[in-house]
Amino acid sequence: MGSGISGLITALLLSRGSEVAVLTKSLESGNSYRAQGGIAAAVGKSDHPKQHGEDTLRAGGGLCDPDAVETLVTNGPAAIELLHQWGTHFDRDGSNWSLCREGAHRLPRVLHAGDATGAAIMSALLKRAGEHPRIRIYSGVTVTDLAMTGGECTGVWAVDETGPVLFRAAAVVLATGGCGQVYRYTTNDPAVTGDGLAMAYRAGAVLTDMEFVQFHPTALKGDQLPLFLISEAVRGEGAVLVNEQGHAFMKQVHPWGDLAPRDVVAQAIFRQMEAGRNVFLDARKIGTSFEKRFPTIWGRCRENGLNPTTDLLPVTPAAHFVMGGIRTDSWGQTTIPRLFAVGEAACTGVHGANRLASNSLLExxxxxxxxxxxxxxxxxxxxxxxxxxxxxxxxxxTRPTSSRWKTEIQRIMWETGGIIRSERGLTSGLHQLAQLEKKVPAEEVECRNMITVAQLILRAAKWRQESRGGHYREDYPNTERVWAKKHSRQQRGTMGEPDALATVCS
Ligand SMILES: Cc1cc2nc3c(=O)[nH]c(=O)nc-3n(C[C@H](O)[C@H](O)[C@H](O)COP(=O)(O)OP(=O)(O)OC[C@H]3O[C@@H](n4cnc5c(N)ncnc54)[C@H](O)[C@@H]3O)c2cc1C
Known part of the structure; x- marks a missing residue:
């Protein structure tokens, strides 16, 4: 399920030994297309997977699974080679890859294709998958539930324009992405409503670390939703955050200034905004090379009447990535036999409490x-x-989701489960969701999934009485050693008993 980077890579490699069906809401849906900055891998001359691993672990705030991280970074260079062989043209600097530095990476390590890296990767993969004789892509299909037989996942139920369809398979792979759409302000594609997470939960799979949501610091402020992302690479090239008084506040917040980890930057901006000050990205010093280096961002700014070489760009943090997800082992196996999860839907343990920029395409x-x-x-x-x-x-x-319910869920989540959280807010959010759940009809498949996922986030966030990575509690602002090895774990009760929120120590 899913035709983003993780779904297509899996399908292409599966096709070496099997027939594969790829089910997707639509071919250009999902976040992979939207990825701008690039994909991280230790391919530079002065880099090493060990250093990439250390940066990943540091960003993850002590909650990464070190073995999962090692798997990620040591296989990074081979992953780039595979994408290259399959037709992605990353930018070059002479005979070397052109590498860019992003937040919390100690050195330039991010390969890119202009500022539309995701689109470049996706076009190459889609072309290959579309032409493959053993891959059949079903677009315009919404998967509604996992089909379970005696505790095993034996397929999925889906609907297309003709009605319900049962797909049976020896192995089912959820590559349905994250759940950014549960928030009012998000950079995520409209298709990313957490369906796979909710389906897996309903079927009895374990979900972990759902309290950890990454808010990207710099989405372009505007009326058009989802918000357009201004990649961290722009700050990597020298752009600076300033408040409306022209004060470059990040210098005082973190030794790495504007390239501090995302949670630190997002909270700093949010606090400026709470104090009534608008925040801007000052990219003027990048000068005329802005248009060439960031053509997509340039184009979107121009559509909004902004010129990055002369104007300050108004920005706001927005929900961007979920670190938690369906618990898997290092081979993507979930706790349900024959069910796999990969990409943003999965929680392999590589991101911990906070994802290092450009590690998710690699994952x-x-x-x-x-x-x-x-x-x-x-x-x-x-x-x-x-x-x-x-x-x-x-x-x-399939039917369009009612925007009325969707907007209400997004409001609740932004107000109660957003960048800065508290016991009071989280309790209120859960109460409001429980009320809403009674009203949303069963046919509103996406909205019902969004409610399930929103509850998973709020419950885990309420349980974690500390602040760490993407999870910040104003009533528990410190990072506490006693929570250092604890992961939230949520699994639906098998006999209809109340859902359990347990702790796993790693
Ligand atoms: C604006 C933006 C910029 C980003 N930039 C970067 C970057 O530079 N580098 C980086 O590493 N990461 C970046 N990320 C994160 C990264 O893009 C995502 O984490 C990654 O692409 C997720 O890939 P995926 O294959 O798991 O899911 P997605 O690409 O999100 O694909 C999900 C797929 O599942 C399908 N689907 C969902 N539900 C259903 C259903 N019920 N039935 C059928 N199909 C379904 C969708 O249609 C879609 O095809 C960015 C994210 C955003 C939003």
Whole structure:
């Protein structure tokens, strides 16, 4: 499920040993297309995977799984080679890759294709997958639930314009992305409503670390939703955050100034805004090279009547990435037999409490490869013929989501589960969601999924009585050693008993 970077990489590699069906809401949906800055890998002359790993662990605020990180960074250079072989043209500096520095990376390590890296990768992968004889892409399909047979995942229920359809498969891979759409201000694609997370939860899978949501510091402030991202690479090239008094406040906040970790920058901007001061990105010193280096951002600024070489760019933080997700092992296996998760939907442990910039595209490639290997091994254990226990969807065809419910969920989450959280706000958010849940009809599949995911985030955020990485509690502002190894773990009760929120210590 899903035709983003992780879904397509997995499908392409699976096709070496199996027929593959890719189900997707639409071919250009998802966040992979939107990725601007690039993909991180230790390919520079003075770099090493060990250094990439150290930066990833530091950004992750003590909650990364070191083995998962090692897998990510050591396989990074091979992942770049694979993308290159499959047709992505990353920018070059003579015979070397052109590398850019982003927040919390100690040196330039981010490969890019202009400022539309995701689009470049996705066009190459889609072309390859679209032409592949063993891959069938079903676009315009919404997956509604996992089809379970005797505790195993044996396929999915979906709806297209003709009605409900059952897809059966020896292995099911959730590559449905994150859930940024649960927030009012987000950079995420409208398709990214957390469906895979909610489906996995309903089916009994374990979800972990859902309290950790990354808010990107610099989305272009405006009326058009989702908000347009101004990549960190712009700050990497020298742009500086200033408040409306012209004060470059990041210097006082963190030794790395404007290139401090994202949570630090997002909170600093939010505090400026709370104090009634608008915040701007001053990119004027990049000068005339801005248009050439960042053509997409340049174009969007111009559409908004802004000229980055002469104007300050108004910015706001926005929900960007979820570090938590469906718990998997290092091969992408979830806690449900035959069900895999990969990409932003999965929680492999590589991001911990906060993702290092440009590590998520890399995760999709590295872990997509591992998922495909493991999933292919299931072909030797064929499926039975019995129908799944899960009933078919209660809707006959895909229908547009009601913006009324969606807006309400997004408001609740922005106000109560956003950048700065508190016991009071989180309790109120959960109460409001419980009330809303009673009103939203079953046919509103996306909205119901959004409510489930929103509850998972708020519950975990309420449980974690400290601040760490993407999770900030104003009533518990310190990072506490006692929480250092604890992960939230949520799994639906099997007999209809209340959902459990347990702790896993790693
Ligand atoms: C604006 C922006 C810029 C970013 N820049 C970078 C960057 O420079 N570098 C980096 O590493 N990361 C970046 N990220 C993060 C990164 O893009 C994502 O984490 C990554 O692309 C996720 O890939 P994915 O394959 O897991 O999911 P996605 O690419 O989000 O794809 C999800 C897919 O699942 C499908 N889907 C969802 N629900 C259903 C359903 N019910 N039925 C059928 N299909 C479904 C969607 O249609 C879509 O095809 C950025 C994110 C954003 C929003």
């Amino acid at each position: 999709g490639v590295v872990y997509g490869r591992r998922v495909s290997e493991k999933a292919l091994s299931l072909l030797s254990a064929p499926l039975g013929t019995e129908m799944p226990d899960t009933p078919p969807p209660c809707i006959c065809r």
